Amino acid sequence: MSQPHVRIVRKNRRPVWVVVGIAAVAAVILGIVFLPRLLGGGPAGASAASVDSAGQTPQSGGTLTYLDAEVIASASIQNGTWQSTALTHNITDRLVFANPDTGELEPWLAESWDISEDGLEYVFRIRDGVTFSNGQELDAGAVQRNIEFQAFGNPDLGVVPNxxxxxxxxxxxxxxxxxxxxxxxEPFSPYIKILSNWASSLVADETLALSAEELQQATNVIGTGPFVVESEVYGEEIVLVRRDDYAWAPAGSENQGAAYLEKIIWIPVLEDSTRLGSLRAGEGDLIRYVQPSEEDALAADGFQVLGLQGTGQTNTWILKQQIPALRDVRVRQAISAAIDRDQIIDDLYTDNWTTASSLVTEDAFGFTDQSDKLEFDRDRADALLDEAGWTERDAEGYRVKDGERLHIKTVIDVFDATSAPLFQLIAWQLQQVGIELELTEVDYANVSTAYADPEVGVLRTGWPQADPWVTIRNAFDTEKTNTLALPETDEVLNDLLNRQTTVDGDERAEILAELQDYLIDNAYAFPILTDTQVFALQPHVRGFEWTPEARPVFHNTWIAED
Incomplete structure (x- = not known):
């Protein structure tokens, strides 16, 4: 394969910090199994959701330095990025526990719950003896105020509902x-699962009383979790310290008391080479995001390398119909057919990564295999574009119609460390059928502005979520966010999106199967690969665990002495 010749536009304007509100949490019906996948073998003894330390006695104390790849722009529990939700999981608890080993939804701060036959009433019995880190008791009134905060927000303080x-x-x-x-x-079948996830974390009255701006500060999030935010230097460091009185872990946790680690130093290191060098130099105990080219070398040198595929949306590309050319279904279908997903994995990734077979991961409720519709077929792509009237070519080989080049603009995803070569290879693949994909590169500070550009035709989406269908509903419904930028209401799509949350079991699964067919047949969106969170750990790190969505949790993590 020749080197991709693609156009990349870099925009490094003066940062204008904004809150990136990514609703990365949804739900599945009670009892559905969702398990994070540990790929590439992992360290010996690794289980579904932890680095096994069987036969070893955990050691209390010590400091773990965690080097993440992204800055926590906002610690708000309702609106956040992947990295901020990982923080939330370690400083707060929830009513329901999603067991990553079994896939079951289990009691946690709610000892039990009852659901009425009509699906409209939920009664939760609240666990006794739990306190927030400021000493406030978690009683029924505190839970009521949290649920009201989630459901209604606080308009006077600028806080929007979950x-x-x-x-x-x-x-x-x-x-x-x-x-x-x-x-x-009205009935809402994913509700119990939603209560297990980060956006439904419980916080103290002191936090509930804050404005939307104040909620962004990590030190203002007062939860019941095993760690407390001791300090934050914005964009540089967050320090967590353990709660010595913590005694309400989920029932299945091996550790029912305080965390083993005394302190966690959470540092964003955006440069891949710096983050990797710090790990090798012993300046970090754990890093997230390792380039695929570095995985084997790290494992050979004795580091623990974990490739975790969490439940949720796959790495999906959405085609925004604000671009006139993308209003033609044949053009959209041609783009999908021109992308060789197998080549992407073979050329850019490792065994820790896989091609995607639908808009959601295989362990998500309602998944149906759409791989036969996603096969690479360059001849079909050419035929579809010819049929759509893009038959002429300019001097550079790009298709032209009515004097206009078939040109589509996209934004390289800043939330994925592997995205630059991925986008470049796809641009090359599209070039082979005469489509020019312009790649725009931005930084974290300006990503929201870039995504809102009315000239952008393709965007990448996909987040680890317990039930991605709620988020997909909110994003694709033309009466809500209308992320697809459909020029007019699609009644069929809206009906499928909204009806699937009001039913459960087989009836919901049937609707979701129809929804996947509809989205992919119309090429509104199509998946590329299944995202993987790749962590590299020092050999002395033990008991590292993760959620079903592959977010790290440190309650049972400990440092083994040399």
Whole structure:
């Protein structure tokens, strides 16, 4: 294969910090199995959701230095990026625990719950003896106020509701019975699962009283979790210290008391080479994001290399119909057919990565295999473009129609360390059928502005989520966000998107199968690969665990002495 010749535009304007509100959490119906996949073998003894330390006695104390690849721009529990939600998982707890080993939804701060036959009423019994890190008791009233905060937000303080939440009618509590009753306006089958995820984390009244701006500060998030934010130097370092009185881990946790680690130093290191060099120099104990080319060398040198595929959306490209050429289904279908996903994996990735077979991962509820519709077929792509009237070519070989080149603009994903070569290879593949894909490179500070550019025709999406269908509904519904930029309402799409959350079991699965067919047949969006979170750990790190969505959790992590 010759070197890709593609156009890359770099935009490094003066940073204008904005809150990136990515609703990266959704839900699945109760009892559905969702397991993070450990790929590439992993270290000996690694289980579904932890680095095994069987036969070893955990050692208490010590400091773990975690070098992440991205800055935590906002610590708000409702709106955040992947890295901020990982932080949330370590400083807060939730009513429901999603067990990453079994896939079951288990009681946690809610000892139990009952759901009415019509699916409109939920009664939660709240665990006794739990406190927030500021000393406030977690009683039924505190849970009620948290659910109201999630459902309704706080307009006076600029706080918006949790976009993955159902439409709530009323919330009441009974302190004597330690119960909280939630009444919904309409059935919402993913609700229990939503309560297990980061956006439904419980926080103290002191946090609930803050403005949207104040909620972005990590030191202001007061939870019941095993760690507390001791300090934050924005963009440079967050220091977590353990709660010595923590005693309400999920029932299946081997450690029912305080965390083993005394302290975690959480540092964003954006440059791949610097992050890797720091690990090799012993300046970091754990890093996230390792370039595929570095994985084997790290493993050969004794580091633990983990490739974790979490439940959720796959690495999906959406085609925005604000670009006139993309309103033609034949052009959209041609783009999908021109992309050789196998070549992408073979040329750029390792065994820790796989091609995607649908818009969601295989362990997500409702997944149907769409791989036969995603096969690489350059001849079909050429035929579709010819049929759509793009028959002429300019001097550079790009297709032309009515004097206009078939030119599409995209933004290289800043939230994926492997995205630059991925986008460049896809641009080369599209060039082979006469499509010019312009790649725009931006930094974290300007990504929201770049995504909102009305000239952008293709965007990458996809986040680890327990039930991605709620987020897909919010994004694709033409009456909501309309991320697809459809020029007019698509009643069929909207019906499928919204009906699937009101039913459960086989009925929901049937709707989701129809939804996947509809989105991919119309080439509204199509998957490329299944995202992998690649972590590299020092040999002395033990008990490292992760959520079903592959977010790191440190309650059981410990440092082995040399």
């Amino acid at each position: 976009t993955t939440y159902p439409i709530v009618d009323t919330v009441t509590s009974d302190e004597t019975e330690r119960t909280v009753t939630v009444r919904l306006v």
